[in-house]
Amino acid sequence: MNPAWRHPSFGAGAVLMALVIGAALLSLVWTPHDPAAMRIMARLKPPSAEHWLGTDQFGRDIVSMVLVGARNALLVGLVAVGIGLVFGVALGMLAALYRGRFIDEAVMRALDFVFAFPAVLTAILILTWFGPGLVNAVIAIGIFNIPVFARQARAATLQVVAQDYIRAARLAGLSRPAVMIRHILPNITGLMIVQGSTQFAFAILAEASLSYLGIGTQPPNPSWGRMLNDAQTYLATAPHLAIVPGLAIAITVLAFNLLGDGLRDLLDPRMKER
Amino acid sequence: MALFLIKRLAGLVLTLLVAALVIFLVLEVLPGDPAAMMMGVSATPESVAALRAELGLDGPAATRFLDWLAGFFTGNLGLSYTYRVAVGGLIAERLAVTVPLSLLALGLSLVLGVTLGTWAAAHAHRRSDLVIMGLTQLGLAIPNFWFGILLVLVFAIGLGWFPAGGFPGWAADPSLSARALLLPAFALAMPQAASLARITRSTMLETLSEDYIRTARAKGLSRGQTIRRHALRNALIPVLTILGLQFSFLLAGTIVLENVFALPGLGRLLIQAIGGHDLILIKSLVLFYVATAIIVNAIVDLAYGIADPRLRVGRT
Numbered sequence: 001m002n003p004a005w006r007h008p009s010f011g012a013g014a015v016l017m018a019l020v021i022g023a024a025l026l027s028l029v030w031t032p033h034d035p036a037a038m039r040i041m042a043r044l045k046p047p048s049a050e051h052w053l054g055t056d057q058f059g060r061d062i063v064s065m066v067l068v069g070a071r072n073a074l075l076v077g078l079v080a081v082g083i084g085l086v087f088g089v090a091l092g093m094l095a096a097l098y099r100g101r102f103i104d105e106a107v108m109r110a111l112d113f114v115f116a117f118p119a120v121l122t123a124i125l126i127l128t129w130f131g132p133g134l135v136n137a138v139i140a141i142g143i144f145n146i147p148v149f150a151r152q153a154r155a156a157t158l159q160v161v162a163q164d165y166i167r168a169a170r171l172a173g174l175s176r177p178a179v180m181i182r183h184i185l186p187n188i189t190g191l192m193i194v195q196g197s198t199q200f201a202f203a204i205l206a207e208a209s210l211s212y213l214g215i216g217t218q219p220p221n222p223s224w225g226r227m228l229n230d231a232q233t234y235l236a237t238a239p240h241l242a243i244v245p246g247l248a249i250a251i252t253v254l255a256f257n258l259l260g261d262g263l264r265d266l267l268d269p270r271m272k273e274r
Numbered sequence: 275m276a277l278f279l280i281k282r283l284a285g286l287v288l289t290l291l292v293a294a295l296v297i298f299l300v301l302e303v304l305p306g307d308p309a310a311m312m313m314g315v316s317a318t319p320e321s322v323a324a325l326r327a328e329l330g331l332d333g334p335a336a337t338r339f340l341d342w343l344a345g346f347f348t349g350n351l352g353l354s355y356t357y358r359v360a361v362g363g364l365i366a367e368r369l370a371v372t373v374p375l376s377l378l379a380l381g382l383s384l385v386l387g388v389t390l391g392t393w394a395a396a397h398a399h400r401r402s403d404l405v406i407m408g409l410t411q412l413g414l415a416i417p418n419f420w421f422g423i424l425l426v427l428v429f430a431i432g433l434g435w436f437p438a439g440g441f442p443g444w445a446a447d448p449s450l451s452a453r454a455l456l457l458p459a460f461a462l463a464m465p466q467a468a469s470l471a472r473i474t475r476s477t478m479l480e481t482l483s484e485d486y487i488r489t490a491r492a493k494g495l496s497r498g499q500t501i502r503r504h505a506l507r508n509a510l511i512p513v514l515t516i517l518g519l520q521f522s523f524l525l526a527g528t529i530v531l532e533n534v535f536a537l538p539g540l541g542r543l544l545i546q547a548i549g550g551h552d553l554i555l556i557k558s559l560v561l562f563y564v565a566t567a568i569i570v571n572a573i574v575d576l577a578y579g580i581a582d583p584r585l586r587v588g589r590t
């Protein structure tokens with residue numbers, strides 16, 4: 001067995017993540033009820049054999065909504081991290097390539113500036129144009145992720161560039177871009193994956209906050225954050241509605257945080273050897 | 275030193291100006307006609323023109339931008355479209371909730387985070403360390419607004435110790451007002467405290483392996499005395515930097531938690547302004563938040579540069 005599975009954080013994170021991905025995949029083929037179907041007669045029902053976790057104020061089945069919500073959350077994380085990773089790594093490596101020169105200074109200053117805008121505020125700026133929605137929320141979170149990845153990529157690239165084998169590759173006649181792609185990129189991938197895991201967790205939390213505020217995912221798409229907003233209205237009469245979506249967010253975020261921590265530990269000895 | 279200060283200050287002013295310009299372009303120039311956008315599609319051209327005149331949106335963009343910037347010093351930030359009152363007054367009034375809420379949360383997260391982190395480092399790899407580290411993982415994973423809802427469920431609806439939401443106002447009932455801020459501040463502080471505890475633990479562990487700690491122990495100080503007198507001060511410097519960096523998360527958190535607890539602060543005002551398409555109000559509020567985040571980061575940077583001259587050179 002691969003020793004990675006024996007690392008407690010990595011193992012626990014992997015198990016929880018399998019759970020979340022399993023729920024998302026399951027929702028593609030099966031949910032106990034149609035998550036969008038409203039049954040006014042069965043509104044705000046407590047858990048029962050028919051509805052395992054009860055129903056919301058429109059009589060929608062909570063289990064079905066939470067399952068479909070997993071799909072929503074994973075999609076958000078994937079796209080927001082993808083945006084941050086692609087642009088962030090490209091810009092960070094570019095800055096490192098021109099270290100100390102104008103491009104480096106300009107790129108990093110611009111990214112520091114982007115970083116000063118909390119994701120919620122970027123989302124608000126974007127939605128004044130296009131209206132509230134999942135896509136805008138994801139773009140805003142992705143934009144916030146760019147400087148995070150860029151700083152890491154720049155620092156990591158500078159570390160790798162100083163190695164002898166990079167000089168050897170340059171002497172062997174490889175162009176700078178070729179060295180970047182063939183030798184540096186593979187060497188910083190591990191670090192980027194670790195950061196990606198952490199940012200994945202951040203993206204899910206940020207989308208949940210935005211949807212809770214009503215400026216993220218819009219109905220009828222089920223979103224855990226949105227479900228918590230709805231649940232708050234009925235907190236005194238139907239408290240069970242406020243438990244499950246929050247638990248789902250917490251489990252997903254925990255999964256990616258643990259996975260990231262585990263990966264960082266597992267990659268660490270190799271980083272020291274270099 | 276003077277050159278360092280001037281350079282940093284110039285950089286700060288420039289950053290603030292660019293931030294204001296970006297916000298202004300996004301909210302007032304790029305949408306075309308903000309008056310039409312605020313009134314919606316059903317508005318007649320005459321009423322849109324009237325609103326444009328009323329809100330001072332009919333001048334050239336450059337003049338409006340400069341007027342808006344000047345407004346941050348004179349307090350005249352224009353009229354809110356939805357409230358029809360001065361934006362400057364609205365913001366000032368709401369600060370009485372948001373500022374105490376953020377400071378309370380900041381204080382709570384610092385005290386909780388440093389105490390738990392130090393305890394965990396002092397008992398590294400023992401049971402209490404594992405429990406604290408487990409709790410911090412939960413603290414990082416639980417969304418602050420859900421934690422707020424759970425606190426309401428237990429302490430407001432269940433036990434009735436705190437109000438479930440709302441804010442009577444400092445003048446009307448100071449003690450109830452303070453109590454109304456406790457649960458939201460605690461929910462806001464929780465994720466921050468969790469990450470501060472983790473950082474405190476790791477910097478503290480590093481500090482505790484230093485030679486001067488062994489010297490302090492060798493001269494007869496107890497472990498607790500060594501930590502309090504020698505280790506804590508050194509371990510806290512990186513912790514304070516992280517606290518500064520996290521300030522923008524804290525600020526964003528107030529937006530969410532003011533909405534959970536129906537507190538009449540800036541964050542609730544912002545979400546209401548979005549609901550009412552009140553671009554005039556959104557513009558000043560967003561700049562206010564961003565400027566606060568930028569200024570706090572600059573202060574932390576500056577403090578760090580003054581404390582450690584090696585950091586004045588800039589990026590490495």
